[in-house]
Amino acid sequence: MQQVANEAGVAAGTIYRYFKDKNELILELRKDVLAQVAAHILEDHHLGTLEERFKRIWMKMHNFGKQPSPANLSYEQYAHLPETNTDEIRNTEFKLFAPLQQLFEEGKAEGLLQPLHSRALYALSMEPAMTLARSIRRGLVHYEAHEIKLACDLCWKTILLPTQPTH
Template sequence: MDNKRELIFNATEKIIATKGLQGLSMQQIANEAGVAAGTIYRYFKDKDELINELRKNVLRVVAENILSDSDKGTIEQRFKRIWFNIVDFGRQRTQANLSYEQYIHLPGIDSDPHQTYEKATFERLHNLFEEGKQQALFHALSNKAMFAISLEPAVALGRSIRRGQLAYNKAELELVCNLCWQALLVQTQAANLTQTEESDSTNKALSGQ
């Protein structure tokens, strides 16, 4: 990425993360980035275009973090890796995740071009959901609905941990992650999973573990 373009993005993220979007001006951004205001207009025609491009950049950063290693293993392993990636990314106090929470409330987030870009950026996640549905492993829900019932809790937990409202407890998070995974499963799959877990628990008890 062009160094000055990156400086402008970083400066805008920092301002939004600390002060919010209200009153954001090109001059503020220029001062924070250490460039002339005219330099910004060489890259972006106006503030709206800058915010739109920055939103895309933040989406790329988020996707890189939460989809890390999400192409390895079984569907369950890939889902749970994404789930914990979301928690781990969300609990960090980075400019990207702080500013992302601002961007999702901006006008234009539901526009067709943005939705198309978002879908392409998170293609591996959509593919995982589609793969689970094709195998009759998951409920036949829209991908947005599947995200809401299975991965939104990870977003909320990461945010709560970052804000100090919740302690990071790996055992508790693993339990919640498993519950979110089961929410995706059709009834027969969930029942089989429960029986397997109960059998494993019984075997461990009998062996004295």
């Protein structure tokens, strides 16, 4: 708290005029980080075809996940801690990432995507973007641009409903 106060240029006690305690400060921080991440990733999310929209989000997510920025590290860390994913956070997350969910819903309504829960579609097609990014960030692997493109394409195809050949 002392360090936070220092960085903010205020006295330690001042924090407590704006946040009940350390927990609340962190909760608000998480919400803020989440909002930043969402804003960045969902930028221009409505432009283009469904496939273009999906791939744009995938690439933004991947590029964001590759950076060792505080926002990203904080996001990753908190997303996977047990016991800290309160209803409040979930609600915030739900609202912020609504456009992504809507994209999946549209795709299902058009008969383009697999008839699965949007969380499942997310797990199958979007999470790999982050997992790959993590490997790169940690220096475990290095990928060429075309490999990333291939991965992105495979992710898209994963959730695509196979089209019946027409006669």
